[in-house]
Amino acid sequence: MKNKRCLSLTGLILIMFFTFTPSVNAEGKIHKLGMSLAITGPTSDAGNPYSKGVEDYFRFVNETRVLGDDKIECMIRDDQYKTDVTKRNFEEYLDKGIVMYLNYSTGSTLGLKRDFEEEQIAVLPASYHAGNLDDSNYIFLPVASYSEQLVALSEYVVKNHKGGKAKVAMFIHPSAFGRGPVEDAQKAIKAGLNMEIVEVVEHGKNLDNSAMLKRLSNKGVQYVLCHTVQSPVSTMLKDSTRLGMTAKSYGEKGKLTFLGVHYTGGNDLIALAGDASEGFFWTCSFNLTSEPGKGTDKQLALAKRYGRDNKAANSHNYAAGIMVAQVVTEAIKRTKAKGFEVNKKNLYKEMNAMNGNYAYQPYTTIGPVTYSDTDRAGVDMLQIYSVQDGTFKKVGTPIQSEYMKKIE
Amino acid sequence: MSYFFQIVVSGVVVGSIYALAALGLVLIYKSSRVANFAHGQIIAAGAFITYFLTITIGIPIFFSFLASMIITFFLAMSVERIFLRRLIGEPIISVIMVTIGLGSIIDGLIYLTPFGTENYSFPAFLPTTPLTLGGVSISWTQLVGVIITFILIGGFSWFFKKSTVGISMRAVSDDQFGAMSVGISVPKVFGLAWATAGLSAAAAGCIIGNITGLNFDTLHAFGIVVFPVLILGGLDSILGAVVAGIIMGLIQQLASGYLDGNWGLSGTGEVMPYIILLIILLFKPHGLFGIHEIERV
Known part of the structure; x- marks a missing residue:
């Protein structure tokens, strides 16, 4: 009797374990990304909502299975606008096997340009400085340059x-x-x-x-x-x-x-x-919530879903964060759809192919994102x-x- | 001509605010010979406390302003009690290093709040129409800022010259051991110096915040921006801070008005005060009102 009770209890525990443990399907893969930005320190008034946009969109992607069984793990670290900290963060991300990198400031993007070339990794910065693109093959500006x-x-x-x-x-x-x-x-x-x-x-x-x-x-x-x-x-x-x-x-x-x-x-x-x-x-280049539309409705819904305050929800920097996360997600999705492995090389190829009929229209921007070997500014339109x-x-x-x- | 007078008025306004922001540095240096590198953070904290009390708690801004000065008074006093009192008698450089560390700690604490990363502005509480006389314009914010500056500076000057506590503070500044031997409590004097510096920093923070808006990076930068005022004034002179502040403000505005954009010059408003500072220090190495101490050995 005692053994029987013990057995059924073990069975119950096992059932509960498999039911409530967040299940990562054996088939599902985890795609690692890294982002270093000023969540505190100078310019953090922009960096803080930007990081929230990135974080929220990737959470949304994982929770709503946008990539099927695959998940995105985006490591986000504060660099306080210090290039040396950004470099350290980037190197640690590389050790952890990231497939794409999200950067922030003009200074650190220029400073790490050579590292991006050596590592052959696609990078989306929050800096739209045109000089980022000089002698660079791997930096993709999200929108038109300054x-x-x-x-x-x-x-x-x-x-x-x-x-x-x-x-x-x-x-x-x-x-x-x-x-x-x-x-x-x-x-x-x-x-x-x-x-x-x-x-x-x-x-x-x-x-x-x-x-x-x-x-x-x-x-x-x-x-x-x-x-x-x-x-x-x-x-x-x-x-x-x-x-x-x-x-x-x-x-x-x-x-x-x-x-x-x-x-x-x-x-x-x-x-x-x-x-x-x-x-x-x-x-x-972003839609603003002061001019409501389908895109801004989605932005506000995302912010609401993750309990963001009004200030962050209505910030164009929050939209900019969502936008880069959308672009990365889209590149991963397209790479997967083609049956290729999601790695640095294939994501880079996919970013360059984002043009013509394959241009991508995120809900956060006023125009489509287009990249090619010769075009490294995503959204060319300006409102x-x-x-x-x-x-x-x-x-x-x-x-x-x-x-x-x-x-x- | 109104162009010239507008520049002069702007220079005096800016200079007065510089003087108020530098006052806290003078007060601490006057009593303890320490340059406080966390002063900018206290300026910012004062401004944010006022905003918090006004917007979140709903206290009228005038009372919030007074309350924030009282809060920073005790906050700065506590900082001195916890971190700096143990360093009495230690080399000055150790104390200065602690103030640098303190600045980082306050930075970190403010970054934990929304004030570290977001922009705010005080609700409008003064008339928005500026005062204009003969083509020269001054906003109410600036005018009130100048009045508060002179009230505080006048008050502190009187305090140091006439009050027993003020004279004790000056005595400690001159000779800590000598002051102790006549029964002055050096720790209490240090605490009071930090507290009064906190009070003046809060006032400066509110006035600067009212002009620039409340942005942490902008506000705490003023702790460093006013260092030339402190040096030019002679480090421990309140009158020196006022005169140096106004000189700096005037030079900045005059250079910006007459030099920038001419003869290919740009940004002279930023550089000229430092050039003049260097020239003056060549002839008066102790600043305009600094005390030249002669030590007999």
Whole structure:
């Protein structure tokens, strides 16, 4: 009797074990990925929601069996924006057998470029610096480069400017990240873009930009094109509003119209600058939740599913994180569908084949992701948004730079 | 001409805020001869505490501002009590290294909260229309910032010159053992110096945060940005911090207004204060108001 009870108890335990243990099918494989980014430290206001987007999408992929029995294991580590830590993280990921790598900053992407070449591993960074692609075969920019964005924004200025040559000033981050695109804007001018760059301002930690704004205004500047992060732009916008120098409508004569590239805008700018951000123009390749659609509904549903707060859920950086995770997942899915082994080499091939009929349309972006041997910028389309009544609203239809093709 | 006056007004405003931000460094140096490298983190903490009390708890911003100064007063005092008191009498470099470590710890603690990674701004509580006179404009935020700066600086100047505790603090700064021999409690003086530095840092954090928005990286960078003010002022002089702050602010704005963008120059507003600092230090190595100590052996 005792033996019988013992046996049935063992049987019950075994049944419960097999029922409730998360089952990884014997057939299923685990595809390892690594990501190193600034979850804390400088620029973590962007890095933090970005990491949440990546994490949530891969959880979703695993839970909803997007890859069938296969699972994605993405190791995410904070590097606090320090290139040496990024390098250490990357090397440890390699030891663990990653098949693709997600990076973050411009500095570390440039710094590790040679390592990516040696390891022959496809890399998706959060930096859209065009210089990442120089002498590189394995870096894939998720969206149009900062250069392309700045040139497209310059084209927008010229196209919508009334009377004569558009006089602009560039307000940039004092680093390679800030300076790089200015050179391309200058090349576009040489190639015929009817615009004059009156001054390039590399900002510091300014508490008051009155002198700079007045100086620009005295020189006849009408447009300020920003390529930096939100905080200095916010201070400048507040000063301009205080001095009564902000244009009430696009291109208003005698006033300044402010425009910016990817990392200058988003909800963080509105949070920092408040009402002074009204009328700020911004280029971005992502759908924003302030312009609801099917894509943003999915983004919000994903954030809700994993208990993210409103701030993260509505961040374009959260969308950017989801987007890179979507691209990696798609590459794995296509590799599997072709019956190939999911490894560094085959994923790289699959990334390069993502074009034409095989272009990929994630729900987070305003255009398709296309890569090839010669095209390493994923989404080429850019949407111009402007702040209206405290939120970013679409201005016209998506655009693409014409001059970038001429100067490349 | 209004262009010139606007630049001068902006320079004075920026300089005053620099002076307030540097005040905490002066207070600690004045009593303990230590340069506090965690000052920027305390500035940021003060700003975030005010925001938390205003937005999350719902206290009116004026009272949140006062409460955050009181909280950072005790917070800084506790920091001194826990980490630095044991180092009394130890080489100054050890204490400075501890302040660097302390900065990292506070960084880490703030990064554990949403304030470490997200951007916020204080609710508008002052009129948004700026004050304009003869083409020169100043925002209410800036004006209130300058007034608070001068009230605090005036208060601390009086405190150090007239009050018994203030004079004790100066005595400890001059000679710790001498001060102890006349019955002054050196540990208490150190604690008070840190506490008052915390209080002034919170005020600086709120004013800077109101201008730039609340971003941790931006706020804590001001702990380092104002070091030239401290050095130019002579390290332990409150009046020196005010004068040096205003000089730095004026040079920054004048260089930005008249040099940048001309003759191929750019970013002089950032560099010129340091160049002037070096030139002044060549002639006055102890800063504008620093004490030149002569030691007889």
